[in-house]
Amino acid sequence: MAKKKLGQILIEMGYVTREEVESALESQPGSGGKKIGEILVEDKACDEEQVAKALAHQSGLKYCQISKHRIPPEVIGTVPREVAVEHTICPLKKGKRALIVASENPLDFFALDNLRFQLGAEVECVIASRVEIVAAINQYYGEVLGIDEALEAVGGDEIDVCGGHEEDRDAYDDDDDAPIVRLANQIIAEAVKKGASDIHIEPMERKVRLRYRVDGRCAEQEPIPKRLQGALLSRFKIMAKMKPEEKRVPQDGRIKMRLGGRDIDFRVNSLPATHGESIVLRILDKEKAMVDLEKLGMHPSDYSKFTKMITRPNGIMLVTGPTGSGKTTTLYAALNKLNRPDVKIITAENPVEYNIEGINQAEVHHEIGRTFAVILKAMLRQAPNVILVGEIRDEETATVGIQAALTGHLVFSTLHTNDAPSSISRLTDMGVKPFLVASAIIAVLAQRLVRRLCSACREELSLRDIKPWQLQAVNLRPEHLRGRRIFGPVGCEKCGGIGYKGRQGVYELMEMTPAIRELAFDGARTSEIRQAAIQSGMNTLQMDGVRKVLEGITTIDEVLRITHRQDLQLA
Numbered sequence: 001m002a003k004k005k006l007g008q009i010l011i012e013m014g015y016v017t018r019e020e021v022e023s024a025l026e027s028q029p030g031s032g033g034k035k036i037g038e039i040l041v042e043d044k045a046c047d048e049e050q051v052a053k054a055l056a057h058q059s060g061l062k063y064c065q066i067s068k069h070r071i072p073p074e075v076i077g078t079v080p081r082e083v084a085v086e087h088t089i090c091p092l093k094k095g096k097r098a099l100i101v102a103s104e105n106p107l108d109f110f111a112l113d114n115l116r117f118q119l120g121a122e123v124e125c126v127i128a129s130r131v132e133i134v135a136a137i138n139q140y141y142g143e144v145l146g147i148d149e150a151l152e153a154v155g156g157d158e159i160d161v162c163g164g165h166e167e168d169r170d171a172y173d174d175d176d177d178a179p180i181v182r183l184a185n186q187i188i189a190e191a192v193k194k195g196a197s198d199i200h201i202e203p204m205e206r207k208v209r210l211r212y213r214v215d216g217r218c219a220e221q222e223p224i225p226k227r228l229q230g231a232l233l234s235r236f237k238i239m240a241k242m243k244p245e246e247k248r249v250p251q252d253g254r255i256k257m258r259l260g261g262r263d264i265d266f267r268v269n270s271l272p273a274t275h276g277e278s279i280v281l282r283i284l285d286k287e288k289a290m291v292d293l294e295k296l297g298m299h300p301s302d303y304s305k306f307t308k309m310i311t312r313p314n315g316i317m318l319v320t321g322p323t324g325s326g327k328t329t330t331l332y333a334a335l336n337k338l339n340r341p342d343v344k345i346i347t348a349e350n351p352v353e354y355n356i357e358g359i360n361q362a363e364v365h366h367e368i369g370r371t372f373a374v375i376l377k378a379m380l381r382q383a384p385n386v387i388l389v390g391e392i393r394d395e396e397t398a399t400v401g402i403q404a405a406l407t408g409h410l411v412f413s414t415l416h417t418n419d420a421p422s423s424i425s426r427l428t429d430m431g432v433k434p435f436l437v438a439s440a441i442i443a444v445l446a447q448r449l450v451r452r453l454c455s456a457c458r459e460e461l462s463l464r465d466i467k468p469w470q471l472q473a474v475n476l477r478p479e480h481l482r483g484r485r486i487f488g489p490v491g492c493e494k495c496g497g498i499g500y501k502g503r504q505g506v507y508e509l510m511e512m513t514p515a516i517r518e519l520a521f522d523g524a525r526t527s528e529i530r531q532a533a534i535q536s537g538m539n540t541l542q543m544d545g546v547r548k549v550l551e552g553i554t555t556i557d558e559v560l561r562i563t564h565r566q567d568l569q570l571a
Contacts, residue, residue, distance in 0.1 A: 007036050009054045010046060020045040027292070043295065044502070047456060047494075048129035052104065056127035059106035066090060066102055066132045067493070071140055075099075081141045083118060087111035090128070090136040098122035104130045135493045180228065184235045188266070188281070190221075192259055194496075197283055197324075199266075201236070203229050203276030215451050215503050216324065229276055236279050240268035247277055254351075255281070267351065286354045293333040297505045299547060302539070305509055306445065310334050310412075313385075315442035316405045318392075320417040326449050326505055327414045328353060331388060334412060335359060338386055347388035348375035364390070372397045380404055389413040395431035402432065402440040419541060420444040420510035421530040424520045438512075438520040446508040448541055448562035450554045454495035458487040458552070470556045474546050474563075487552045504553055506562060508541045 007021035024039040034042075037051035049065075056063035071092060078099055079091045089111060090102045103111065103125050115123050128136075187210065191199045196212035201224075203209075208224035224232060234244040240253025255266040265284040270277045298306060309317060317334075319327045332354065335345055339358050350364035350372070360382070362375050372389055373396040379387055392398045392413045405411045417423045423444045427437045463478055466486065471477065489499020510516070510533045519529050534540065539547075545559030 004058060006051075006054055006058055007040075009057050010037075010040065010050065013050070013054060013057070015046040015050040015054065016040060017045075023294075044455070048131050049456075052127050052129040052132075055104075055106055059127065061106055062126045064092065064102055064126045064128050066092070066128050066136045071136070076140045078119060078121075079115070080118075081137075083115065084137050084141060087114070088130060088133055088137075089115070090133050090140070092126065095124065098124040100124050100126060102126055102128035102133055102136070104128065104133060131494055180231045180235050183224075183228070184232060184239065188257065189259060191281075191283060192264060192285070195502075199281040199283070201233065201279045201281075203233075203273065203278065205275055208232070208276075215500060216449060217451075233270075233277055233279055236268065236281070237270060240266070242268065242270065247272060265353075267353070284353050290336065290354065290356075291329055291333050293337045296330060296333055297548075297553075298507050298509075299539070299544060302507055302509045302544075305443075305511060306334075307337070309443050309511070310338065310410070312410060312442060314405055314408045314410055316401060316411045316413065316440050317442050318413055318415055318423050318444045320415045320420060320423050320444060320446045321448060322416060322418075324449070325447055326503075327447065330445065330447060330505070331412050331414070332356065335386070335388060338410075343386060344382070344384045345386040345388070346379045346382055346384040347390070348372050348379065349388070349390040360384075373400050376400045376404065380407075380409070384409060387411045391415070392427070392430075398427055398430050398432045399436070402436045405440040406436075417446070419530070420446040420508045420538070421526050421533055424529055425526050428523065434521055434523050438517045441512050441520075443512055444510045446510075446541060448506045448545075449503040450506055450545060450548065450558040450562055451500035452502040452504045452553055453487055453489055453555065454492060454499055454501040456494045456501075457490040457492035457499065459490050461486045461488045466556070470560075473560055474542060474549070474556055476546065481550075484550050485552060486549060486556075488555060500558075504548060506541055506545045506548065506559070508538065508544065510538050511536065 007016070007025065010016045011018055011021060020040065020043065021036070024036050024043060024045070028034065028036060028039060037055065040046050041048055041051060053063050069092065071090070075091050075093055078094070079089070079101070084090060088104055092100045092102055094100075099119065099121055101115065101123055104127070105111075106125060106127055112123050112125060187199065187201075191212050194212055194214055196214050197216075198213040200211040200213070200218065201208060202211070203226075207226055208229050210221040210224055211218045212221060213219075237244040237251070237253065239255045242251040242253040250272065251270045253268040255268060257264050257266065263286070265286075267282040267284060268279065269282075270279050293307065294303070319330050321327050335347075335356065339345060339356070341358075344360070345358075346360045346362065348362050348364060352361045352363045355361065362379075364370055364372055364375065372391065372393070376387070376389055376397065377400055387401075387404055387409050389397060389401050389411065390413070392401060392415055401411050401413055415423050415426055417426050421444075423446075424437060424441075428434055463481060465488065491497040491499045495501040512520075513532075513536045515532050515536065516529060519532055540563075542559060542563040545554070545563060548554050549556055549559060
């Protein structure tokens, strides 16, 4: 009898739907060898514990929730710490004939054979989730996810710096400086492991502060001794092909690394400050950034409108929001949807963050006069169907982009505005004629990112738990919550005790209806355009945020963090 597929087992156990499994199978060929369980967890269709239970069922092994048991010290002592970390296993108990260990992979015969050889004893396997095993290793062997042990936590994968000056690498890889090389690698490895988007290395008077930005919030790590400041900053600058001896002016660089079996880029910036250079590494993980349009989290009504708009033959589609609101991810998702052999796509970006196969990407270089406007003019001679302009920041770029839209091209770009209606006045303030704005723009999508509640520990709130001012602030009344479930954060091992894990887009899609075009043509105030957009069916950022609160995705506090007072009056 053929063994059941893992996806089928997960469906039968009620953890996922058939559609989610089919979606995971479709994306598997381009996932770099990932297993279907990993893809489903990344897609948030299920969690690691549910996959582990399904694996146990599939392999005929027992499932163990390690956190419910206490492992005796003599059992922990049977497996060396480095072996447990290398193979992601944890000893549980000594049976009559064999040592019982927890593993996330029932097919990792090499790890079990290696363990049998090292211990000179028989070993039997039970299944546990990776997060449970790592937590147990941390608990019984000591903290593995600290800076000193971050490389081990990644799984022992070698970190390779791709490119760089060979002579510089040799100078920093000798015996004296090897600890600095390892420290720099470990800082990066731990940040990637924790899902950080940025690494901040900030010299203070008596220490070097290290912070990771995770889900939009900076989290302080163990500080670095001041005596290591010079060597550590020089190491990062060398890795990024910057001049380590130049400490008077800001510098930009880039690091390419292979970490945990995948290629990750880092955009590096140094800024001279009072106590030394502050360095920030922006983590550009293509696997996380290249999200399918369907998985961005748009409401079905907004998603349906958006997909229709981006298939139009010409016009401008604007995405607005502050820095770090996910605009690039949305634009790349839209381009991926349109990326076909019969469609020519050209982008002008500053800088090119992710290389996308099948798309012509040009990078802005202001130093040599290669601006957005210059690249955009050259693009039009390349006969593209779709154009992406990384950002509209001046009248020349805006005017050329609008002319491109009016001459048969579909143009995507970004603006820094608080909401969708404000983008109309922003363009006219730049000097663009109102009639050009009214005729060229298809729609404006404003967006923010809110933190998602941890699915493993969120708890349902009663009406007594929600303060009246919170309901009033998001324009809700107690009767709106009847038959609805609202959740709040708790905190567990999976989310690091925060109660939130991951982020979710909140969207405001303003379609340029005839009424809004007329207002834009007449130079109407932003408040009038906003009112007309809402009457035409636009859901404000706050409205969409409230929908996600009622779906159990996020909290009222998170929605209030990203919305504005004017939303409250009109929502």
